[in-house]
Amino acid sequence: MRYYPVSLDIMGKACLVVGGGAVGTRKVETLVRCGAHVTVVSKAFTDELKAMAQDAPITLEERAYDASDMDGKFLVIVATDDQAFNTRVSRDAEATCKLCNVADYPSACNFILPSIVQRGDMTLSISTSGKSPAFAKWMRRRLETEFGDEYGEFLELMGLVRKKLLAEAHEPEAHKPLFEALIAGGLLEMVKAGDKKGADAFLTEVLGEGYTCDTLGFSL
Numbered sequence: 001m002r003y004y005p006v007s008l009d010i011m012g013k014a015c016l017v018v019g020g021g022a023v024g025t026r027k028v029e030t031l032v033r034c035g036a037h038v039t040v041v042s043k044a045f046t047d048e049l050k051a052m053a054q055d056a057p058i059t060l061e062e063r064a065y066d067a068s069d070m071d072g073k074f075l076v077i078v079a080t081d082d083q084a085f086n087t088r089v090s091r092d093a094e095a096t097c098k099l100c101n102v103a104d105y106p107s108a109c110n111f112i113l114p115s116i117v118q119r120g121d122m123t124l125s126i127s128t129s130g131k132s133p134a135f136a137k138w139m140r141r142r143l144e145t146e147f148g149d150e151y152g153e154f155l156e157l158m159g160l161v162r163k164k165l166l167a168e169a170h171e172p173e174a175h176k177p178l179f180e181a182l183i184a185g186g187l188l189e190m191v192k193a194g195d196k197k198g199a200d201a202f203l204t205e206v207l208g209e210g211y212t213c214d215t216l217g218f219s220l
C-alpha cells in the first residue's frame with residue numbers, strides 16, 4: 001500500500017490555503033465543512049470564496065505569501081497556478097513539519113486527497129494512490145448511486161443505539177452480536193422506507209424494552 005489512510009480531526013484547527021482560485025475554493029469548502037479555521041493567502045479570490053468568507057471562519061489575505069504564514073498552522077494546502085511557487089511553499093511546509101498537499105503535484109505532498117462520498121457521518125474515500133484521479137471520480141459517481149441518504153440516516157440510528165448501550169455498560173463482546181443483528185436484520189431497509197413501526201418492533205426485539213426510535217431520539 002503506497003499511502004496510509006487516516007481521518008484527520010481538524011475541528012477548530014488553523015489551516016492555511018495558498019491560492020484562492022477555483023481549486024483553492026473547493027479545498028477551503030471541504031476544510032470548513034470539517035470545522036477548520038482557514039486562512040487563505042492569495043493574489044486574488046473567487047467570488048464564491050468571498051461569499052463563503054462572509055459567514056464562515058475564513059480569513060482572506062490578499063497579499064504575497066510569506067514563510068511566516070506557516071506559523072501555528074496544522075495543515076497546509078497549496079493551490080496556485082504557479083508550480084515553482086507551489087514547490088517553494090511545500091518546502092516551507094516540510095521544513096516546519098506541516099501536513100501539506102499541493103494540488104496536482106504528489107511529489108510535493110506528504111498527503112494526497114481522495115475522492116469523497118458523504119452520507120451524514122458516513123464517509124467513503126476513494127484513492128487510487130495517485131494512479132488515476134479520473135478513475136477515482138468515476139468510482140465516486142458509481143458509489144453515489146449505490147449508497148443513498150438512507151445510509152447516513154441508518155448510521156445516525158446505529159450511533160444512538162451504541163451511545164445508549166455504552167452508557168449502560170462497556171461490554172464490546174456482548175454488544176457486537178447486537179450490532180451485527182441490527183445491521184443484517186433489515187433495519188437499513190426500514191429506515192429507507194420510513195417504516196417507524198417496523199423499526200420500533202425490531203429494535204425492541206433485538207435490544208429489549210426501552211429501545212425505540214422515540215426513546216433513542218431518532219426521527220423517522
Ligand SMILES: C[C@@]1(CC(=O)O)C2=NC(=C\c3[nH]c(c(CCC(=O)O)c3CC(=O)O)Cc3[nH]c(c(CC(=O)O)c3CCC(=O)O)/C=C3\N/C(=C\2)[C@@H](CCC(=O)O)[C@]3(C)CC(=O)O)/[C@H]1CCC(=O)O
Nearest residue numbers: 103104106112113114115127128129130132133134136137
Ligand atoms: C480525487 C481528487 C480530489 C481533489 O482534488 O480534491 C483528486 N483529483 C481529482 C480530480 C482530477 N484531477 C485531475 C483530473 C484529470 C484526469 C486525470 O488526470 O485523471 C481529475 C478528474 C477531473 O477533473 O475530471 C488531474 C490531476 N490530478 C493529479 C495530477 C498530477 C499527477 O497525477 O501527477 C493531475 C494532472 C495530470 C496531468 O498532468 O494530466 C494528482 C492528484 N489528484 C488527486 C486528487 C490526488 C490523487 C487522488 C487519487 O489517489 O486518485 C493527487 C495525486 C494529488 C492531489 O491533488 O491531492 C479529484 C476528484 C474529485 C471528484 O471526486 O470529482
Ligand SMILES: NC(=O)c1ccc[n+]([C@@H]2O[C@H](COP(=O)([O-])OP(=O)(O)OC[C@H]3O[C@@H](n4cnc5c(N)ncnc54)[C@H](O)[C@@H]3O)[C@@H](O)[C@H]2O)c1
Nearest residue numbers: 019020021022023024042043044079080081082085103104
Ligand atoms: N486536483 C484537482 O482537482 C485540480 C483540478 C484543476 C487544477 N488543479 C491544479 O490546481 C492549480 C490551480 O488551479 P485553479 O483552477 O484554482 O487556478 P486559478 O488560476 O483559478 O487560481 C490560482 C490562484 O492562485 C493565485 N496565485 C497565483 N500565484 C500566486 C502567488 N505567488 N501567491 C499567492 N497567490 C497566487 C491566483 O491569484 C489565483 O487566485 C492548477 O495549476 C492545477 O495544477 C487541480
